[in-house]
Amino acid sequence: MTTTPLSIASHGAPRQRLARLGQRAALRLGGGLLVLWAVATLTFFALRLMPGDPVLAILGGPSGNPTPETIAEVTREYGLDKPLVVQYGLYLARLVQGDLGVSYSQHMPVTRVLAEQAGATLELTLSSLVLAWLLVLALTVFTAGRRGWVGRLASLAETLCAALPHFWLGIVLLAVFAFGLRLFPPAGSDGWATLVLPSIALAVPLAGFIGQVTRESLELTLDQPFILTARTRGLSDSAVRFRHALRHAVLPGISLSGWAIGALISGAVVIEVIFSRKGLGRQLYQAVQAQDLPLTIGISLVVAAGYVVANILVDLMYQWVDPRQQEALA
């Protein structure tokens, strides 16, 4: 964002500051673990309290034809004959040891499913986030605070983008650029070409959100006296915007990005289904449908962990971008 060296007014020794930062990170981490435990517990009970027998889910749905022996064997193998509380205890104990269990529906360890699918979703989420920020930097930063139709039009565009549902955008992009113009493949998850349309579908609504927030704070910043000072020093408009104003105005956008990681992953469920991409979102959708308890919890945990990590990162980034935050810490 900026290359201007920072002159940080530091209070206290750097070591003290580091310690405080470490404390803060530890606190965040503890909170994160609590969130993970809550997610595991909620998902476990939500899925287990759904009416119906998971054995039948394991054996391939409502009108399978299994023998009584087969049903007994499945019940035994997955420990479904024990009381629910015992199952929960066993499950937590295994979880603490990092054992997520074996997926009912995929016939392989949950960790392996996660390893195989997480990459594609991460790729999609990150490229969408980067694309969203590029759009914000390109459109919002240039048009914020401009009186007249340019500013108003850009602001309207942001509102419209933010209101677009992912699935609708995905389908329109498919129809126009994949089916119609045939510029990009309509399905699959190998190579950059398959990443373009899904990323756009996820990035545009997000860019709308971040853009709205950034525009508001940018407009406030542009009215500050130091901006006027910078302008009187003869700096060009874009230099003022990018080097001076943006640094102040970008904070709400950054904290929104932490939330956006979560929103992107939930958006990925729909987008991965529409574009037939592999990934955690589509896998989660299938896992819930198949009542695949270990896999559903495993994916929920990874998503929650992603959320926690993203928020810790955002927190740290805050410190880096805005020195005032460090003073507040002191």
Added chain:
Amino acid sequence: MPDLHPYRPVTTTRPLALACLLAATVLGTGCDRHEASAVRSTVPTPGGTLVYATDREPTCLDPHVGGDMPQVFLAQQVLDSLVSMNAQGTIGPWLAKRWDVSADGLTYTFYLRDDVHFTDGTPFNAAAVKANLDHMANPKTQSSTAGGYIRQYRGTDVVDTYTARVHLETPYAAFLEVLAQGFLGIESPKALLRTRDVNCESPVGTGPFKVVRWDRQSQVELVRNPDYNSAPPTAQHQGPAYLERIIWKFIQEPSVRFASLQAGEVDVIEALPPESHEAARRNPDLQLIIAQRPGNPTNGTLNIRRAPFNDIRVREAFVRSADIEGALKSVYFGEFPRAGGPLSQATRFYSPDFEHAQDYDPARAAQLLDEAGWSRRDSQGYRIKDGQRLQVHVILGNRTPPSEFTLWEQVQATTRQAGIELVMEQMSDVQATKRQADWDYDVRVGYWNTNTADVLRIIFSSAFIQPAGVGGYHQNTAGFSDPAFDSLVQQALATQDPAQRQALYRQGQAIASSQYLQLTTYPQSTRLGIYKTTQGVRLEPSLAVTYLYDAWVNK
């Protein structure tokens, strides 16, 4: 094969169709673009890669485990079966050269080919047959379909290297028929010794292709078995397959699948959506294969264990008050024919006599309901008796495709005319299963794909009223129990004589039809779209499953 959800689970096609329209108007381009037609070569060319796209990903590539339709489609390319079935439903040799059946129908002796090897080098022999049947019957395999079809299995003797003697508990004339299904395909006994989950990833057969890699949620890669020498007599050629490689892709969204086919990005698609049939027919680049699957057609089965369907007059009135033909025309654009009897046309021993035994007849429906005492109507026009409204509840799981839901809405509209209130209850599949297990429904929507008329025994005989196990559910969804019917379908298993079986199954169909146990709608079907560069794609007759052994590409 039992399977309630052959289609994509949730996303509908309509928004996409709309988007195509949008693209067409805005950009002057749509979803029907064609390029110049290539000339199809009629001479098979070896080599090349075929890209196949289907809707659902199997959960395991070993068809013995679980047993759902996506598994058998893929397994058909990788595994050979003990016996084959031709389009007429007659059983022929395959890995077994010939067989004898004992007079009591309890012992089957198979004389096996002595020149076949699995793709891991293991020889095919009697021990392999024993290992496979034991594997399907073993509860640890968690076999729902293959294991369920051979409940009568007691054990196999290895008489000599190439002779296997299979013992059954009770006579089971449908044994050879189910053996011809890909679900009971033969796998390498050495590979079966691995854990179930490893075998799920890379089953080993004697078939024309072998599994190389399964990239989950994306594709399975198959390569040709260069030493293949055991093609069935139903195949068009012998020796190795023409195709070098098959990429078996999973594209869930039907319109994306169809668009990928039109663009030539994939060569063959499965589960062609009915709304695209017409577009596919008009497109000179595409060829269609549509075939009905044998078994019990799609239907709503009536629960006769509680009111109001415990009264046969109400059952008949309900069935006759539903205008299925009209509903099919409007929902599936006339692409799905009506199935009127308990067996679909493609089933061996199907009798056409019952095709129109249950046709739409609102006058007769009204008369029957009057007779049954439902003669008065309430303010909304529904019939009442003893202060109770004539109400029936249909249970639909959440994986029921939207089109099926619409079909039942049409049924609802026509039964309303007769004064019957059809209440559609949509819920999660698990809840639906629970309601089924508790007999808490009046109509349950389902179907059963299998290549034998013995399906009548599974869905209507009293043995299947009991749930399969603790927490299980019954297969006889109607709750029909009739000793005469039970003995008929049992007799049909005790004879090998086709004429006798034909006669017995005709009687079985007559009873099922005359009891109005189901409102049958349309037969299940396999629907392939094939791009111009691909030829020789066929359906394996036992379950109408894609068979790529004879296919080739000119690319």
